[in-house]
Amino acid sequence: MDIRQVFIIKKLFFVKNSYMPELEKYNKKRDFNKTSEPKGRKIKSQKQLKYVIQHHFSRKEHYDLRLEWGGVFLSWAVPKGPSFNPVDKRLAIQVEDHPLDYGKFEGTIPKGEYGGGTVILWDVGTWLPLSDVKKGLEQGVLKFSILGERLKGSWALIKIKTEKDSHWVLVKEKDEYAQTKAGIYHFKTSIKTGRTKLEIEQNKDMIKNPFKKVEVQLVKLVEAEPKGNDWIYELKYDGYRIVAFVESDVKLMTRNHKDCTVYFKNVARSLLEISKEKSMVFDGEIIMVNEKGEIDFQLLQNHIKTPSLVSQFMLFLIC
Numbered sequence: 001m002d003i004r005q006v007f008i009i010k011k012l013f014f015v016k017n018s019y020m021p022e023l024e025k026y027n028k029k030r031d032f033n034k035t036s037e038p039k040g041r042k043i044k045s046q047k048q049l050k051y052v053i054q055h056h057f058s059r060k061e062h063y064d065l066r067l068e069w070g071g072v073f074l075s076w077a078v079p080k081g082p083s084f085n086p087v088d089k090r091l092a093i094q095v096e097d098h099p100l101d102y103g104k105f106e107g108t109i110p111k112g113e114y115g116g117g118t119v120i121l122w123d124v125g126t127w128l129p130l131s132d133v134k135k136g137l138e139q140g141v142l143k144f145s146i147l148g149e150r151l152k153g154s155w156a157l158i159k160i161k162t163e164k165d166s167h168w169v170l171v172k173e174k175d176e177y178a179q180t181k182a183g184i185y186h187f188k189t190s191i192k193t194g195r196t197k198l199e200i201e202q203n204k205d206m207i208k209n210p211f212k213k214v215e216v217q218l219v220k221l222v223e224a225e226p227k228g229n230d231w232i233y234e235l236k237y238d239g240y241r242i243v244a245f246v247e248s249d250v251k252l253m254t255r256n257h258k259d260c261t262v263y264f265k266n267v268a269r270s271l272l273e274i275s276k277e278k279s280m281v282f283d284g285e286i287i288m289v290n291e292k293g294e295i296d297f298q299l300l301q302n303h304i305k306t307p308s309l310v311s312q313f314m315l316f317l318i319c
């Protein structure tokens with residue numbers, strides 16, 4: 001037997017004996033043309049094992065506990081959520097392994113799709129196995145400690161003997177983090193974005209502008225003013241003609257379709273504020289006013305050369 005053969009045999013042995021996570025189930029259950037959840041792919045686990053809980057408002061509200069192992073998230077759906085009270089035994093149904101990318105997912109899965117409903121990133125952090133994970137999964141006892149923002153201390157997952165192979169209970173072990181009540185229900189916002197369920201849903205359902213490009217209305221030079229009452233007049237401002245596209249962010253475009261948002265960040269911010277998460281398009285003119293109260297094109301040009309922090313005299317006038 002040469003060295004190469006030994007290597008191959010060892011390698012086969014390793015594969016056969018390691019925990020074989022499968023994201024196949026995960027991928028099969030989902031239509032990635034319809035859901036914004038990440039596609040299942042395996043990533044090599046780092047030294048620090050990730051932990052995440054997602055509050056999932058599907059048909060039956062629950063909390064999804066996920067523990068990184070073998071390049072995927074082992075996952076349990078906990079209908080009542082974890083409890084800090086060691087007396088509580090919370091049913092935890094093991095579900096299909098999830099990809100590690102799922103640890104960043106927050107949003108709304110469309111109605112009618114698998115798991116349809118809103119997902120809030122409820123807690124993130126790392127976890128540490130306190131016993132052999134492979135054996136624990138086989139024998140149905142997993143002891144671990146969680147270092148999250150909201151959950152901390154030592155916990156245990158214990159498999160219960162039912163006809164269903166997937167039923168476990170999640171219990172808090174007695175330690176300094178134990179409480180006399182569940183101690184989780186006051187946490188209603190995303191640990192990542194601070195958003196409530198409603199705010200996540202509104203962002204998701206934001207209707208986008210139907211077009212990405214628009215030609216500005218240009219002036220036409222004429223010899224005499226038009227007659228009749230169908231005309232109004234406005235001043236011709238000396239500034240930059242800008243079309244502002246407002247969605248979840250703002251893009252300020254020149255009439256030649258150049259993105260110039262970087263020069264007018266304060267205008268972009270103000271537009272985002274007044275839009276209150278609605279999509280809209282404005283055709284307008286950015287001007288600057290000098291200390292004498294005059295519209296000053298030179299000031300604007302200087303600002304573009306060296307964007308100053310203070311530009312309280314900048315205005316965006318909607319045409």
Ligand code: MN
Nearest residue numbers: 056064077115
């Ligand atoms: Mn779920």
